Amino acid sequence: MSDIAESVDIPEYADAELVAGEGLASEPAFWLVHLLVTMGDLSADPDEYGVTAAAFEAMLDRLSDAEQPWPVLRVPFAGGHTAFAVYANDEDENTIEFAVRHPAWGRLGHLGQCGPESAGPGLSWAELTAVAASVPESGSDIEGLADPAQRLLLLLPMLGDEATPQEAWLVVAQALVRCGIPDDAASRFARELVWSDADDQQAGPSWTVAGDNPVAVCSARYSPRQVPIALGITREQAQALADALRGDGRADPTVEVADPA
Template identity: 30%
Template sequence: MLEIAGYENGPLVDGSRFLDLPLFWPCHLGSSLWGEEAQTVAFGPDWDDAQELHKTLSSLDEWPTFTVHLHSGYALHVVYRNVEGDHGVDYLLSHPDWTKAVTLATDDGHFMGPGLSWPELEASADQTSTSGVANPHARLLLLFPMLGDADVPEAAAPRLAAALTELTIMEDPTEVARVLLENQGQWTPASWREADGTWICDGSHSFRNPENHFALPGPQLAGIARALRQ
């Protein structure tokens, strides 16, 4: 079993076997595929197979976990939290010096986020690593559900479409990329700004908005900003 500091409440298992399954990606990105039309474009005729895969990903016995290592020594973790009656995907950040990982976003019925901006998503995807998830396309799509950015650049759509083209069998990855960027998870896309060297946002459900009573402490917010942009 895998271990993440402070997150020992489930049977974490390496989820890398799912990364080469084309249907894994629309399943993982499902919270940004709102409506029947979007799901039809993303899943095509494979809806039944996707439902079976979702059951596997939601097994109470194994919680698929993916780790994206960063140059800063930090690591991002994507955990399928398969608690009975409380399924969801948690997005965590850990560091060897921390006693526990911190939650950046949760993708479930009680969602919290966003967890990062587009520049942070792209920077995290492009960092090289010899362990964990190494493919930059896979890193981008794994972390995408954390995104909430009201000011994504024009280059975001073709970058996302390239990842979908590489890893999926979608008939129209360009259209799916457009839909994903238009929806961006369950929260309203946030505005990001730098304050005293720390990148923060105005998302009402975000741990990275210091105005929220549940926001992460200032030193952690600064550390997160450094980790995600190096």
């Protein structure tokens, strides 16, 4: 298993010891654990997803170990913003917390969390694909994930949007394949992750811009985004965030995410 010893400083997590977890992203076991845990279903047979039971259990143990520093995986995107997932492990509770921040804000923008007290969704489909595709130009030199497929899958648990297109599962399937899940398992798993099978379609939350804040809000009852992200930041900061969540001018971020080459 990859070493994740580099410390990470997030001021709002001053009471926790954080370490960079991006080194784990090269392992298919990480993605299987991440997605199954956030789905709340660990009953699947890892072998069916091309991951050995031993690798799966070892990854699960590391990501839930309360005696180890908390792994955090980061997704820097347009305008100097960063989305991230923190594996917050206490002795009696494990939660994966998703947030977005900017160094000029002085606060966090909560997207949601998966665990005993789950909250979400935190991203629309358009936002998810835009953020995944918005890789900083510094590429491999960035602090965080640079692969659009990895970025998409990390934040996928925060997706909730009635406007998610029927073909969204194809984008997710290609991302899974790029991250090491076999083709046949990826197609099946992707459908489960985005609920795109016709019989499983449910009315999802809607996203709208209202009032004088340019950042979209969510209609879902348990979404932190019933109010704008990082409520209280300046109008200029909110506009910069809204632009970044729209892809900062990218014409078609979905194409970039979907291309596994």
